[in-house]
Amino acid sequence: MRIPLSGPDITEREIELVNEVLRSRWLSMGPKVKEFEEKMAAYVGRRFAVAVNSGTSGLHLLVRSLGIGEGDEVITTPFSFVASANCILYERARPVFVDIDPLTLNIDVDRIEEKITERTKAILPVHVFGQPVDMERVGEIAQKHGLAVIEDACEAIGAEYRGRKAGTQSEGAVFAFYPNK
Numbered sequence: 001m002r003i004p005l006s007g008p009d010i011t012e013r014e015i016e017l018v019n020e021v022l023r024s025r026w027l028s029m030g031p032k033v034k035e036f037e038e039k040m041a042a043y044v045g046r047r048f049a050v051a052v053n054s055g056t057s058g059l060h061l062l063v064r065s066l067g068i069g070e071g072d073e074v075i076t077t078p079f080s081f082v083a084s085a086n087c088i089l090y091e092r093a094r095p096v097f098v099d100i101d102p103l104t105l106n107i108d109v110d111r112i113e114e115k116i117t118e119r120t121k122a123i124l125p126v127h128v129f130g131q132p133v134d135m136e137r138v139g140e141i142a143q144k145h146g147l148a149v150i151e152d153a154c155e156a157i158g159a160e161y162r163g164r165k166a167g168t169q170s171e172g173a174v175f176a177f178y179p180n181k
């Protein structure tokens, strides 16, 4: 039996709504974008959501907005889509990889602290394949060392851990909509 990693989930409702947009002739920043942002923020449980062209851009914007730049270090996971490390490199900062937990395939939270230096500015965990990282513990480490947290929740829309949705325990989180999401 073949079990696909993922597949698009398209129902008649999606087809209807796409047709509605096409008939409106409004194909860029129209009312649907605002509706999407509001519904996304409400669904996730954050005050604001901003639609951009890709998860990669969202991650890059968050790195920039935190003022991370040349000489800075950001702790992240090596097991991810390349955007979660590239968004750090785009700003000439250095991704510092912490190995993964073999059970969850996410960053091994127990090993984050040993990689913190005076150059560390942020921790960027990734909820790989929708499996949430223990963000409470990441938050404790970040608070103790005065670091920001950027959450790559691109693969984790709707995922929850201990009653908290992925994407709610950080300075900012990113979700993505490539068909495999």
Ligand SMILES: Cc1ncc(COP(=O)(O)O)c(C=O)c1O
Pocket: 053, 054, 055, 056, 057, 080, 081, 083, 084, 126, 152, 154, 155, 176, 177, 178
């Ligand atoms: C973990 C992770 N981060 C970032 C991205 C980037 O998203 P996008 O392909 O929309 O740029 C993806 C998806 O491709 C992803 O799986």
